Amino acid sequence: MASPGHLRRLTPLLLALATGCSYAGARVRDLGDILRLEGRVGYGLEAHANAGELAHVGAGSARQWNAGWIYGRARSSDSVEHQFPVTIVRSFLAPEAEHVHSLDLGDDGRHECFLIFPGGINPGGLEKVPSHFLDLEVGFLAGVVGLEAGVSFGETLDFLTGFFGVDFGDDDDPERRADKGVWRRVNRHEGPSNP
Numbered sequence: 654m655a656s657p658g659h660l661r662r663l664t665p666l667l668l669a670l671a672t673g674c675s676y677a678g679a680r681v682r683d684l685g686d687i688l689r690l691e692g693r694v695g696y697g698l699e700a701h702a703n704a705g706e707l708a709h710v711g712a713g714s715a716r717q718w719n720a721g722w723i724y725g726r727a728r729s730s731d732s733v734e735h736q737f738p739v740t741i742v743r744s745f746l747a748p749e750a751e752h753v754h755s756l757d758l759g760d761d762g763r764h765e766c767f768l769i770f771p772g773g774i775n776p777g778g779l780e781k782v783p784s785h786f787l788d789l790e791v792g793f794l795a796g797v798v799g800l801e802a803g804v805s806f807g808e809t810l811d812f813l814t815g816f817f818g819v820d821f822g823d824d825d826d827p828e829r830r831a832d833k834g835v836w837r838r839v840n841r842h843e844g845p846s847n848p
Contacts, residue, residue: 679825682725683812686805686822689790691721691728693799699734700794701754703803705787706771706780709754711736715794724785724805724835733757734794752777762838779836784808784822788835 695718701711713736720729735743735755752765758779765777781788790803811822824830 679820680812680815682830683808683815683822683824685722686725686808686824687812689721689723689788689801689803689805691719691723691801693717693719693792693794693801694797695794695799696797697794698796699736699799701734701736701790701792703788703790705785705789705806706773707787708769709766709771710768711754712738713794714739715799717794717799719801721801724788724803724808725833730761731759758836761836764836778838780839781835782833782837784811784824785835 693715695716697713697715697717699711699713699715701709703709711734714734716731716733718729718731721727733756737753740753740755753768754764754766754771755777756764756779758764762779763777764771764779771780784807785805787806788803789806790801792801793799808822811820811824814821815825822833824833
């Protein structure tokens with residue numbers, strides 16, 4: 654059996670190992686947060702390219718079920734995405750829906766924007782969280798199948814600064830990481846809140 658003196662000498666080593674495992678685990682998780690790759694099944698004809706919350710451009714309309722790796726988590730969801738010119742026709746039928754891009758994420762909420770500066774000129778209820786403000790994404794649905802791919806520069810910054818003890822994404826703590834998402838609800842009168 655180890656004496657109290659041996660335990661006192663082993664304590665710093667055990668703490669260093671535990672801290673090292675936690676540190677290494679956080680870096681691996683941060684690395685996984687950088688990419689998005691998901692398959693789509695549904696119906697429609699739609700293609701888009703997003704430059705974070707700076708610009709959303711695309712054409713067509715699609716209703717789809719998505720599944721894959723979405724910035725650090727395996728996820729699946731249903732979504733409906735409308736782009737130009739479908740949204741222009743829709744705005745004549747429903748004037749309250751005057752926008753040129755909409756993404757309906759079901760119970761999670763709806764994002765609507767006018768293409769340029771979606772993070773600022775956004776009448777919808779969802780916007781990207783700060784660490785995903787500069788995500789570059791492309792996606793399509795052609796008939797019944799499609800794909801979405803993306804890279805997050807904010808999460809890349811979080812990964813790199815994490816080596817120096819800076820947690821840009823505020824996600825190294827397991828509890829904060831569990832609450833982490835890509836979108837947040839925005840009440841234009843009261844400010845942002847997490848869904």
